[in-house]
Amino acid sequence: MLPVTKSLLPTVSRFFDDDWNNLFDWSNNMTRLDHSLPLVNVIETEDDFFVEMAAPGMRKEDFHVELNNNILTISREAKEDEKENGAIKYSRREFSYKSFTRSFNLNNQVLDNGKIDATYRDGILRIKLPKKEEAKTKPVRLIQIS
Secondary structure, eight states: OOOOOOOSHHHHHHHHHHHHHHHHOOOOEEEEOSSOOOOEEEEEOSSEEEEEEEOTTOOGGGEEEEEETTEEEEEEOOOOOGGGTTTOOOSOOOSOOOSEEEEEEOTTOBOOSSOOEEEEETTEEEEEEEBOGGGSOOOOOOOOOO
């Protein structure tokens, strides 16, 4: 009989959730309507934030992206899949995202002036969010002592 070991996955997963919440204060408002949620990466450069969502097999028309009161919301409303009308019977289906909503609090760090850009290519939805001037990293300033 094999020894029973406790999985570290929940601990590691929770560590990363806590870490993201502390660094960027993303609100973890995820609504799970059916199946799994697409995963996101957040990339920060000197001038911008980029949110990348892995969503293979979708079309750009499937997404609804909005910024309202510093909350970025990415959602998809499921439509009846033509393949599910009886023509194909799945024994197991894992890579199909149905309806979902992911929301992130941007902490007033992003410009809300129409310069936000979203593209969908190769199964990745990528949203470019320009930083406000005060949110940009400032160069080190040497202070003279008199």
